[in-house]
Amino acid sequence: MRATSKLLPMVALLAVSLLAQTSSQTAPTPSKPQPTDVPRLISMPWQQYAVYWTAEPGWKTEIHLRNNLPSQGLTVIPALRSADGTESALAAITISPNDVAMVDLGAVITSAAPQLAGEYGSIVFRYTAPVERALSAAVMIQLPGTPIEFHLDAFPQSPRAMTGGREGIWWLPRESVQDWLVLANTSGSSLTALLTLYESDGKSLRKKLTLGPRQTTRLSVLALVKRGGLVGSFGGISIDAGPRAADLDSAHFMYDEANGFLAQMKMFGRDSDATVGQRSLTNPQWTIRAPMLPLTNPDPALGLPAGTTLKPAVFLRNASPNAYTAKVTFNWRSGMITGKRMLAVPLQPHATARLDIAELQAEGTIPATAQWAYVNIAAPIKPDDLLAVATSFDSTLRFGAQTPFTDQSANHWAGGIWEVDPNHDTLIAIGNAGNTALRARIMFYYDSGQSKYLLERTLAPDEQAWVDVGQLVANQAPDTNGKTIPPSVMSGSYDVNSVTDKPTDGIFEGKLVIDKTYGYAVHGCLNCCPEYIRLTVTPNPLNLAVGGTSSPAAVGTNVCTGQQETASVASYGTGNPSVATGGLLITGAGAGSTTYFASVLASAQDPEGRCKMSTEQSGPGTVNVSCAIPTNFSTQETNLPDGTLSFQYTFQSSSGNPNDLAKCQVGETVFYPGTANPYVWPLPMVQSTPNPTPLYGAGNNLFISDKNGPPSSYKQPYSYAHFQATQRLQWECPCYNNGNYNNFVPDITIDRKVFQDTDGKWKYQITKSGYTNTVVLP
Amino acid sequence: MSSRVKSLFLAVCFLLNFQSNVKSQAQGGDCHSCSVVERALHDFQGIKVGMARRDVEKFFVVAGGMTFRNHTSYVYRDCEYLRVDVDFEANRETENAFSPDDKITGTSQIVVAYPAKD
Numbered sequence: 054m055r056a057t058s059k060l061l062p063m064v065a066l067l068a069v070s071l072l073a074q075t076s077s078q079t080a081p082t083p084s085k086p087q088p089t090d091v092p093r094l095i096s097m098p099w100q101q102y103a104v105y106w107t108a109e110p111g112w113k114t115e116i117h118l119r120n121n122l123p124s125q126g127l128t129v130i131p132a133l134r135s136a137d138g139t140e141s142a143l144a145a146i147t148i149s150p151n152d153v154a155m156v157d158l159g160a161v162i163t164s165a166a167p168q169l170a171g172e173y174g175s176i177v178f179r180y181t182a183p184v185e186r187a188l189s190a191a192v193m194i195q196l197p198g199t200p201i202e203f204h205l206d207a208f209p210q211s212p213r214a215m216t217g218g219r220e221g222i223w224w225l226p227r228e229s230v231q232d233w234l235v236l237a238n239t240s241g242s243s244l245t246a247l248l249t250l251y252e253s254d255g256k257s258l259r260k261k262l263t264l265g266p267r268q269t270t271r272l273s274v275l276a277l278v279k280r281g282g283l284v285g286s287f288g289g290i291s292i293d294a295g296p297r298a299a300d301l302d303s304a305h306f307m308y309d310e311a312n313g314f315l316a317q318m319k320m321f322g323r324d325s326d327a328t329v330g331q332r333s334l335t336n337p338q339w340t341i342r343a344p345m346l347p348l349t350n351p352d353p354a355l356g357l358p359a360g361t362t363l364k365p366a367v368f369l370r371n372a373s374p375n376a377y378t379a380k381v382t383f384n385w386r387s388g389m390i391t392g393k394r395m396l397a398v399p400l401q402p403h404a405t406a407r408l409d410i411a412e413l414q415a416e417g418t419i420p421a422t423a424q425w426a427y428v429n430i431a432a433p434i435k436p437d438d439l440l441a442v443a444t445s446f447d448s449t450l451r452f453g454a455q456t457p458f459t460d461q462s463a464n465h466w467a468g469g470i471w472e473v474d475p476n477h478d479t480l481i482a483i484g485n486a487g488n489t490a491l492r493a494r495i496m497f498y499y500d501s502g503q504s505k506y507l508l509e510r511t512l513a514p515d516e517q518a519w520v521d522v523g524q525l526v527a528n529q530a531p532d533t534n535g536k537t538i539p540p541s542v543m544s545g546s547y548d549v550n551s552v553t554d555k556p557t558d559g560i561f562e563g564k565l566v567i568d569k570t571y572g573y574a575v576h577g578c579l580n581c582c583p584e585y586i587r588l589t590v591t592p593n594p595l596n597l598a599v600g601g602t603s604s605p606a607a608v609g610t611n612v613c614t615g616q617q618e619t620a621s622v623a624s625y626g627t628g629n630p631s632v633a634t635g636g637l638l639i640t641g642a643g644a645g646s647t648t649y650f651a652s653v654l655a656s657a658q659d660p661e662g663r664c665k666m667s668t669e670q671s672g673p674g675t676v677n678v679s680c681a682i683p684t685n686f687s688t689q690e691t692n693l694p695d696g697t698l699s700f701q702y703t704f705q706s707s708s709g710n711p712n713d714l715a716k717c718q719v720g721e722t723v724f725y726p727g728t729a730n731p732y733v734w735p736l737p738m739v740q741s742t743p744n745p746t747p748l749y750g751a752g753n754n755l756f757i758s759d760k761n762g763p764p765s766s767y768k769q770p771y772s773y774a775h776f777q778a779t780q781r782l783q784w785e786c787p788c789y790n791n792g793n794y795n796n797f798v799p800d801i802t803i804d805r806k807v808f809q810d811t812d813g814k815w816k817y818q819i820t821k822s823g824y825t826n827t828v829v830l831p
Numbered sequence: 832m833s834s835r836v837k838s839l840f841l842a843v844c845f846l847l848n849f850q851s852n853v854k855s856q857a858q859g860g861d862c863h864s865c866s867v868v869e870r871a872l873h874d875f876q877g878i879k880v881g882m883a884r885r886d887v888e889k890f891f892v893v894a895g896g897m898t899f900r901n902h903t904s905y906v907y908r909d910c911e912y913l914r915v916d917v918d919f920e921a922n923r924e925t926e927n928a929f930s931p932d933d934k935i936t937g938t939s940q941i942v943v944a945y946p947a948k949d
Contacts, residue, residue: 697895703927721897723949731945742948750899756927758903761949762895765911780949803949 094183094587094615102239103192103207104302105269106133106158107173113197114158116176117204119189119546120148120502121467121613127180127187131156133166135174138238138267141166142179151502153470153546174269175237175302178207183615184586185209189467194306200451200568201308201315210239211299217323218246219303221290222368222405222442223274224318226450232307232318234272234290238264240300250278251289255403258283262292264301274305289370289405290320298323314450318442319457323372327436332460334667335488335558338380338431339439343367344482344517344563345425345456347445348385349414352424354480354521356569357452365410365445367428371400373438380431381408384515385423394419400432400439410445427484427517428458436460456563462486463656464551464559464621467613471497471522472566474543478523480565483549485512487557493518494552497525499538499545506532509552512560553621559656585609585620585655585669593674595649597633597641598681598706598713599788604638607651607671620653623668633676641678644788648673680788681706681713683752686797688822696763696817696828702782703756704797717752717786721759723803724779735774737807737830738817740764752784761803763817767830771815775806780821871907875915875941885931887917893929896947900929904947911946915939 106114120127126149132142143161148154162169178190190207223232238244248260258281264270274290294301305318329339348365351357369379382395396418398406410426413419419426432439446453471479485491490513497506506525510518524530529537551559588609595605607620625635629647634640639649651671683704691699706714725732725744732744750757782797789795804820807830818827874890884903891905894914898904900921907913918937922930 701927720899721949723896723947740948741945743945746896746947746949748897748904748947750897750902754899754901756900756929757897758893758899758929759897759949760893760895764948765946778949 094610096181096183098179098181099185099188099209101178101188101190101207101209102237102302103176103178103190103205104237104304105173105194105205105235106176106192107194108159108162108170109173110171111196113195115193115195116156116158116178117153117191117193117470118146118148118156118178119153119467119470120150120187121189122150122182122184122187123614123616124150125615126150127182129154129178129180129188129190132177132179133158133162133169133172133174134177134237134267134269135169135172136269136271138174138265138269140177140267141169149501151498151546153544173271175239175267176207177239184610184612186467186613187615196308196310196315199310199313201310201313202568203306203315203317205304208302213299214296215299215322215324215326216296217298217325217437218294219290219292219298219301219320220323220370220372220437220440221303221305221318221320222287222370222440223250223278223290223305224287224307224316224368224442224444225275225278226286226307226314226316226446227309229311230275230307230309230314230450232273232275232305234274235269235304236262236264236272236292237269237302238267238300239302240297241266242300244294244297244300246292246294246297246301248272249289249291249293250274250281250283251291251403251405252283253285253288253405253407255401256283257403275307287368287405287407289372289403291323291372298325309450312449312451314446316444316446317455317457321437321440323437329436332436333558336431336486337433339434339436339460340429340431340486341439341441341458341460342430342484342486342561343428343441343443343456343458344484344561345454345480345565346410346428346443347454347456348419348423348426349411350422350424354478354567355454355565356478356567357447361447361452363411363445363447363453365426365443367408367410367430368405368442368444369398369400369408369430370405370440371402371438372440373434374402375434375438376401377432377434377438379439382429382431383410383413383419384427384429384517385419386425386427387420387423392420392423427482428456429515430458454565456565459561462559462561464491464553464557464654465611465613465656466549466560466562469547469549469564470544471547471564472544473523473526476569477543478521478567478569480567481520481522481547482517482563483512483520484517484561485514485557486559486561488514489553489557490514491551491553491557491560493560494550495520495547496550497522497538497545497547499542502546504538506536506538507534509533553654557654585618585653586612588620588651588653588669588671590649590651590671590674594646595639595674595676596708597639597676597678598708598710599641599643599678599786600716601641601681601708601710601713602638605649605651605674607653609653609655609671620651620655620671622651623654624652626650626652626670627676628673632678639676641676644678644680646675646677649676650674679708680786681708681710681717682786682789682795683707683714683717683719683784683797686782690822690824692824692826693760694828696819696826698761698819698821698824698826700759700761700822701756702759702797705755706753711753711755714752714755714786717784718749719752719754719757719784719797720747720749721783722747722781724781726776726778734764734805735776737767737769737771738764738774738805739766739768749783752786761819761821763805763819763828767807767817771807771809771830773806773808775804775808777805778803867907867910868913871910871913871941874907875938878917878935878938880935880937882935883931884917884919884929884933884935887935888931891915894947896949900933903929906946907941912943913941914944914946915941
C-alpha cells in the first residue's frame, strides 16, 4: 500500500479553524480552586477487565496503560486469563503521573510466561490507587504487516448486578471474511447465556452458552449463520445473560487477512431496566452518535490512495419486539462547509436495516463532495432497543475506516493517546451532546505527562470541533496560553473537559489514529470519568441572614485523578424552605437552622462502564439563618457656620453583610409642637416645616446624614422665642419584632431659641444630644 | 393631609402655575417672580442618570433633616422649597460618607414642599 507522506489542506483548515476560534476567545477559563479541607483518600486495590488478548501465531497484542493521577506514580499488575480461566500474573508496570505505558504482550510471554504462547483469553489489570479510575487501560490487537488492528477498552468491575446482555450486528461483506465473537466471563463463577442470531428481517436461531469462571470463548457468527440456514449479508446478534449481564463482556470483529480488511462490529450492553432519563439529562429520546464517519470522497488526511472511493453505510438494528421509526441525522462536512440532512427510518421488531450512504451521496441527499459525517440517531424507545454500526470501506474492503456509535457523553474524558510521527497522525472530534452551549477544553500531555498544551472552544448544541494534532505540531500552532508542542514530540495523552455549570449532557468524542504506512485509520476511545465521590458543601455551617443569599461551593474527589476539586453546581436544595430556600442560590427565608445540599453536574457510569451526565447530590451541610438587624449605632457631629448641627450616623449589620439589611428601613420621625401641619416656627424665626417630618431609607445605607438647620430667615424686630421638637431615630426589619419599629436610641429633644445674649447681641441657638451651635442674627 | 400628599399637591399646583406663567411670559407678560423656578428647572434638566453626585451639587444642596447615601434629598440652592430626590450607586472607594463620585441612577421630578429642618 502506498504511503501518504503529506496531509492535505482540508484537515489543516480544520485545525486552523479551531485555533482561530480559540485565539479569538477570551482568556482561558481559570482553573478551579483546590480546596484543602478534605481528608486525603486512602489507596485501595482495584481491578479492570479487557475482554480479549491473543498470542496466537501471526497476532500481536499490546496493552496501553495511562496513569490519570497527576502527581503520583501508578503500579499495575496485568494478569492474563487463558480461555479455560487459568490466570497468570505478569511483571508489575509502573507508570509516571499523567503518562502512558505500552507493553508488547508477546515479548512478555516469551520471556516470562511461555506457557501462554499460542493462547488467547481475557485480561485483568490490578492496581492500588486512591481512586478506581486512576487507570485507563486498553488492549491493541494487531496482525503485524497488515492494516488489521483494533483496540478494546478495559472496564472496572461492575458495582452492581444487571439484568440484560449484549447486543450486536453481524455483517458478511464477502465470503472470504472471517469473524470472532469473543465472550468472556469476568466473574469467579459460571454463567449461562442464550445467543440469538437474527436475519435482517428478524428470523432467528438460538444457541445456549455456558462460560466457566474467568473463561473466554470464541464463536464464528458467520459460520453459525451459515450452518443455521440464515440468509442475507447482515443481521442481529443478541446474548441474553439474564441477571448475570454485568459479568459478561464481549467483542466482535471480522477480518480478511488476504486483503488486510478489518471491521470491528461494536457490541452494546443491554440493561433491561434502564430508562432514557437514567441515560440522559436533557435528551427526551434515546440517542446514539457516530462522530467521524468517512464519506464516499475521503478526506486526504486519511492517507488513502488517490482515487479511493469509499462505500459508507450505517447498519441499524431494532433490538426490541416493537416497531418504531428512527430519526437519522447526517451532520456532514466538506472542508469548512457543513450541513445537515435528516432521514426517517422505520424498523420492524428485531429487524436490521442498512443505510447506503454512498447512494445518498450519489442521489444528492448528502452532497457528493462531503468528506465526513457525524451521524446522530434518535428514537422514542427504551435505551439499548436501538443500536448501530457504521462502516466505510472501498469496494475491495482494503481501505477504509470506522467510527463507533455510542450513547455516551460526559463532561470529563480521560485516557486518550495521540500519535504524530512521519507515519502517524491523530484526528480528534469533540461535540456537544446537550441542549445548551458549553465550553470544551482539550488538554494535551507530552514529555512524560509533564508538559501541557491547552485548547478551548465554546460549542453550540450538536456542534463539533475537529483537531488535527499533526497540524498543531507541524505548524507550531500556539495554544490558548501561547505555548507550542515541540516538533520532536511524537506522542502523548489527552483529556477532554466541559467547563459549564448548566445541566447538560456534556461532550461526545471521537478519535482516529491514521497509519500512513498502510493508509488506514483506527478509532480510539477515551474513558469518561465519574467525576466526583465524597461530595460535600462548603462552608459548613453556612450562616445567612433572612433575605440574604449565597452560592456555597461543592467540593468532591475526582475519581480519575484523586484530586479535590470544586464541582459545577447546578442548583441547591434545603431541608426546610421556611428557613432557607434553594434554587440557583441559597436564600435565607426565616430565622432557624436546616440542612442544605448542592446538586452537582457530573459524569457517571453504569455497570457497563457506559458514560452519561447526571446531577449528583452532595452530602448535607447546615445553614443557619438569622435575622440581620442594624447594630453598633454611632454618632458624629459637626457645627456648620450657619448654625446647623450636622450629624453623621453610622451603624452595622448584625450579620456583617450590609446587603442583608436591604429590606429593613432606617430613619427618623420628628414631632413638632402641636398638631398643626406644617408647623410654623415662632417669630422671629421664619420657617415652616412638615409636622411630623418622617424621613426613611433602606437599611443598607450604613451612613446617614442629619442636618438640624436654622430657620430660613429672621424677622425684625427680634424677640425671644423658643420651641422644642422631638426626634425619634428608628429602624424596622420584616424579620424582627413582627416588623415593628425599634428605636436606635431614646427620643432626642431638639431645642431651638432666639435670645439676646449678655453681649447684647441677638442670637440663634440649637441644642441636641449635648451639642450646641450658636450664631449671631443678621 | 399627609405631608407627602401635600407635597405632591403643591407640586401639581406649582407646575400648573409654571405652565401658566410661561404662557404669560411668552405673551409678553412680566414673570419676574418665576425666574428662580425657571433656573431650577433648567439646572435640573442638565442632571442625567450616570452623572455623579458632584454634578447635582453644582446646583442643589443636601436637604435638611435625614438623608441617605443611596437616596438623597436635595433642595435648590436659591430656593429651599424646590426639592428633588436623587438615587445613587455608592462609590465603593468611599465608606461612611457621601462621595462626589457616587453615580446617579435615578431622579424624581422637582417638587415644591416645605423644607425639612429637623
